[in-house]
Amino acid sequence: MTTTTAPVLDADGLARSFGSLTAVDGVTFQIRPGETYGLLGPNGAGKTTTISMIAGLLRPDAGSVTVAGVPLGDRPIEAKRHIGLVPQDLAIYPELSARDNLTYFGRLQGLSGSRLRERVGAVLETVGLTDRAKGASKKFSGGMKRRLNIGIGLLHEPRLLILDEPTVGVDPQSRHAILESVEALSTEGMAVLYTTHYMEEAERLCDRIGIIDAGSLQAEGTRDELVDLIGGTDTVTLAGTGDLEAAERALADLAAVEQVHRDRGALRLAVKGAPRAISGIVNATAGAGMTLSDVEISRPDLEAVFLHLTGKALRD
Numbered sequence: 001m002t003t004t005t006a007p008v009l010d011a012d013g014l015a016r017s018f019g020s021l022t023a024v025d026g027v028t029f030q031i032r033p034g035e036t037y038g039l040l041g042p043n044g045a046g047k048t049t050t051i052s053m054i055a056g057l058l059r060p061d062a063g064s065v066t067v068a069g070v071p072l073g074d075r076p077i078e079a080k081r082h083i084g085l086v087p088q089d090l091a092i093y094p095e096l097s098a099r100d101n102l103t104y105f106g107r108l109q110g111l112s113g114s115r116l117r118e119r120v121g122a123v124l125e126t127v128g129l130t131d132r133a134k135g136a137s138k139k140f141s142g143g144m145k146r147r148l149n150i151g152i153g154l155l156h157e158p159r160l161l162i163l164d165e166p167t168v169g170v171d172p173q174s175r176h177a178i179l180e181s182v183e184a185l186s187t188e189g190m191a192v193l194y195t196t197h198y199m200e201e202a203e204r205l206c207d208r209i210g211i212i213d214a215g216s217l218q219a220e221g222t223r224d225e226l227v228d229l230i231g232g233t234d235t236v237t238l239a240g241t242g243d244l245e246a247a248e249r250a251l252a253d254l255a256a257v258e259q260v261h262r263d264r265g266a267l268r269l270a271v272k273g274a275p276r277a278i279s280g281i282v283n284a285t286a287g288a289g290m291t292l293s294d295v296e297i298s299r300p301d302l303e304a305v306f307l308h309l310t311g312k313a314l315r316d
Contacts, residue, residue, distance in 0.1 A: 143174020
């Protein structure tokens with residue numbers, strides 16, 4: 001879900017060096033309300049340094065961060081009130097219950113009284129821990145601890161939520177619950193900055209994706225925009241009856257169709273930009289006397305884009 005309103009996060013020209021090592025070099029991107037932005041990169045690409053600068057944990061050598069219209073460099077305390085940071089390392093007190101953890105961190109964030117109780121209850125519901133609110137968190141599974149970690153970041157209702165690999169080391173059921181929670185947050189208008197080493201999570205959650213490598217943003221855009229960058233061809237499979245031979249000849253004449261192969265009552269096409277070309281393909285088959293029963297489009301995935309831009313797999 002995206003909107004045309006002002007960005008919640010505006011990261012402009014961020015740069016940071018450590019001695020002779022340039023960790024981040026001119027990274028610029030924005031996140032709007034209700035948008036989930038995936039920041040993907042191999043290990044050592046500059047993701048952690050970028051997130052640390054956006055969260056106000058590390059001062060940039062150059063560039064600026066603005067959160068909900070507030071410049072982080074000029075008014076850091078005010079800007080940080082709009083940020084919820086969920087680190088990869090768990091930040092909970094294992095001897096405390098889920099409710100007591102949330103109450104403690106809520107007080108640190110300035111909540112008290114009925115407002116604090118209301119937010120603790122709402123967050124427990126959001127992360128699916130209401131029925132385990134009183135048990136010591138040290139007895140929780142890894143996934144439950146992760147969900148509590150996310151809940152702490154949500155307590156003060158931040159405009160920007162930063163999730164740094166929130167599903168690392170969790171079981172499939174908890175991972176699914178975490179992803180569902182993130183999807184719900186974006187529909188409520190929260191801006192989410194999401195990092196992960198699981199490409200399927202980026203495919204599922206992220207409205208736009210930035211791919212960072214060697215400290216620079218190599219590309220950004222929607223999934224389809226990124227796939228188009230590498231010029232990959234889509235595979236279109238047409239199943240049906242009628243004059244498949246005539247349809248094969250007609251399709252071969254279309255500019256977007258690079259190759260046609262007939263196989264057991266179906267036609268398989270290599271197509272540039274299949275979503276844009278599909279109406280012409282359907283019309284050509286009908287005009288040639290083929291009646292379609294099924295149309296399937298398979299597109300190159302983000303893993304192929306990532307490998308093309310960085311030379312590495314995401315989990316390397």
